Amino acid sequence: MNRTGLSARFFVAASAAIILSGCSFATDALLPVFEDRTSNTPATNQITSEPTAVMPATMTNQQIGLTRIAANNTGTFVNQKASQFTSELDQLRGTLTLRNGELDQIRSTTASNASGYHGLVGSIKSRLQVGTTPGNPQIMNQWRSAQDQLDRIEDDISDMNQLTAQVAADSAMSAYLLDSVRAAFGLSGAVDEDHRQLRRLEDEVNQTTVTIQRLLGELNEDMGRQQEFVANEREKLVELARDINVGQLYVAPQASMAGSPMIPTGTPADFSERRPLVVIRFDRQDVTYEPALYQAISRALDRRPDAVFDLVAVSPGSSKRNLSTSAAKRNAEKVLQSLSRMGLPSERVMLSAMSSASARSSEVHIYIR
Numbered sequence: 001m002n003r004t005g006l007s008a009r010f011f012v013a014a015s016a017a018i019i020l021s022g023c024s025f026a027t028d029a030l031l032p033v034f035e036d037r038t039s040n041t042p043a044t045n046q047i048t049s050e051p052t053a054v055m056p057a058t059m060t061n062q063q064i065g066l067t068r069i070a071a072n073n074t075g076t077f078v079n080q081k082a083s084q085f086t087s088e089l090d091q092l093r094g095t096l097t098l099r100n101g102e103l104d105q106i107r108s109t110t111a112s113n114a115s116g117y118h119g120l121v122g123s124i125k126s127r128l129q130v131g132t133t134p135g136n137p138q139i140m141n142q143w144r145s146a147q148d149q150l151d152r153i154e155d156d157i158s159d160m161n162q163l164t165a166q167v168a169a170d171s172a173m174s175a176y177l178l179d180s181v182r183a184a185f186g187l188s189g190a191v192d193e194d195h196r197q198l199r200r201l202e203d204e205v206n207q208t209t210v211t212i213q214r215l216l217g218e219l220n221e222d223m224g225r226q227q228e229f230v231a232n233e234r235e236k237l238v239e240l241a242r243d244i245n246v247g248q249l250y251v252a253p254q255a256s257m258a259g260s261p262m263i264p265t266g267t268p269a270d271f272s273e274r275r276p277l278v279v280i281r282f283d284r285q286d287v288t289y290e291p292a293l294y295q296a297i298s299r300a301l302d303r304r305p306d307a308v309f310d311l312v313a314v315s316p317g318s319s320k321r322n323l324s325t326s327a328a329k330r331n332a333e334k335v336l337q338s339l340s341r342m343g344l345p346s347e348r349v350m351l352s353a354m355s356s357a358s359a360r361s362s363e364v365h366i367y368i369r
Contacts, residue, residue, distance in 0.1 A: 072197070078190035082197045085181050089205060092173055096211065099170070102163055103219065110156040110226065117149035117233070124240060125249060134247040135347050143244060144345075146237060150230055157226045164219045171212045178205045238337045241346030276365040277309070282331045283361040290338050293366075297344065300368050307368050309344075311336060313353040314363040327362040329353060335364045 073079060124142050132139065181202050185195065243249050278296045280289045300307050313332035332351065339349055356363070 072193055074191050074193050076189055076191060076194055078184055078187050078194040079197070081180075081184050081187070082194060082201060085177060085184070085201055085205075088177055089201070089208065092170060092177070093208060095170060096208070096215070099163065099167055099215065103160075103215075103222075106156055106159050106163065107222070110153055113149050113152040113156065114229075117146055117153070120146040120149065121236075121240070124244070128243050128247070128249040132247045135245055136247065139244050140345065140347065143237065143241060147340075150233055150237070153226060153230055157223055157230070160219055160223045160226070164216065164223070167212060167215050167219065171209070171216065174205060174209045174212055178202065178209065181205055234337060234341065238333065238340050238346070241340065245347060274367050276312075277368045278364075278366040280331070280335060280364040280366075281361055282327065282363065289335070290342075293335070293338060294342055296366075297339070297342065304368070308348045308350065309339075310350050310352060310365075310367040310369065311339075312365040312367065313351075314359050314365055315353070315355045316359040316361060316363075317355055317357065328364070331362050332364050335366075 073083075120142050124139055124146070127136070127139055181198055184198055277300060278293055280287065280293070297309075300309075311332055313328035315328040332353070336346075336349060336351065340346060350369075
């Protein structure tokens with residue numbers, strides 16, 4: 001693995017807001033936004049474990065409210081403004097139809113990527129369930145492919161975010177149009193028919209505003225679900241990588257960190273003669289360590305492309321008894337997840353734990369072999 005590959009994977013992973021469980025999203029969730037108000041039938045399908053792509057039916061102009069306002073030409077200036085507003089509203093609604101189609105496409109793509117991810121993970125677990133060789137390279141390739149599928153879902157989230165920004169601009173246009181229509185009531189030289197047209201137009205703009213707000217709500221919910229899903233699955237992939245290292249599922253809790261086949265629990269003497277490549281001190285909340293970690297690992301791999309790393313959870317004090325429940329262990333697993341997102345294969349990271357009388361807080365040390 002070279003630095004370029006590592007960088008590409010890291011920055012794709014860093015672009016998403018990570019972090020909850022299950023894959024659940026409504027493939028037809030936009031339909032209630034543009035529903036036919038003569039029907040009470042809900043149009044939302046929930047997809048959980050292995051989603052399939054379900055495309056919403058094509059919406060007609062009548063279903064999404066594209067009813068043209070009959071405008072009688074009274075020859076007044078106010079009538080001309082009403083005609084202009086009607087044209088702008090028709091254009092806005094046409095744009096919303098395109099937004100609807102874009103969201104349908106993103107949902108379909110996400111469903112396909114999620115289905116591919118679940119297929120890969122299911123295949124890996126099936127192999128591990130019956131047992132296989134530790135660090136089986138074929139299963140590791142499947143594991144990396146599963147990571148790639150999650151990266152694609154993060155790209156889908158990015159597309160949703162861009163679409164949300166576009167719909168927000170549509171919302172601003174709708175608010176401007178509504179203000180313009182209301183201001184037109186104060187113009188002089190209007191006849192009764194002009195005001196009737198303005199009132200109908202105001203109702204139509206209000207309806208469109210509600211539609212836009214619902215669409216924004218659907219987008220925010222979709223993004224939240226997918227971000228939660230990706231974050232949870234990243235954590236599960238780290239656990240799955242440890243299972244691959246031992247060649248079976250359900251590694252005993254005491255083996256997940258110190259007793260795994262990576263290396264046994266360390267002692268201060270094991271690393272006393274070695275200089276750590278990286279020291280991360282978790283002496284406060286929200287320690288920002290990934291940029292520096294990425295640079296250090298990248299430089300190390302530039303010098304030694306086949307390097308293997310020792311990741312050591314350092315707990316303050318001298319009591320070994322508290323190692324299994326210490327914050328150091330949790331922080332070490334957090335760093336391991338970061339390395340995984342950067343593209344470093346799990347078989348090249350050896351976990352260990354130790355205590356240190358000189359440590360004042362939980363630390364994670366990384367050594368290069």
